[in-house]
Amino acid sequence: MTDERKDQLTAEADGLIEGRNAVIEALRTEASIDKIFIQKGEVDKTLGHIASKAKAQRISHPITKKYPNE
Numbered sequence: 001m002t003d004e005r006k007d008q009l010t011a012e013a014d015g016l017i018e019g020r021n022a023v024i025e026a027l028r029t030e031a032s033i034d035k036i037f038i039q040k041g042e043v044d045k046t047l048g049h050i051a052s053k054a055k056a057q058r059i060s061h062p063i064t065k066k067y068p069n070e
């Protein structure tokens with residue numbers, strides 16, 4: 001098993017969702033979400049949509065320099 005796959009399995013076990021499409025799907029299904037991290041400097045239509053949905057659902061969505069687990 002690759003290190004990347006191990007990290008992915010660990011993230012899933014910790015209840016983390018990574019990736020734009022996965023986050024959008026979680027927002028769409030109104031899953032229980034505590035916080036969404038958006039990396040500083042990343043700007044596009046999809047991230048704007050995620051931030052907008054998070055704000056509407058009153059989910060914290062800080063802009064960070066790095067992902068919190070790095």
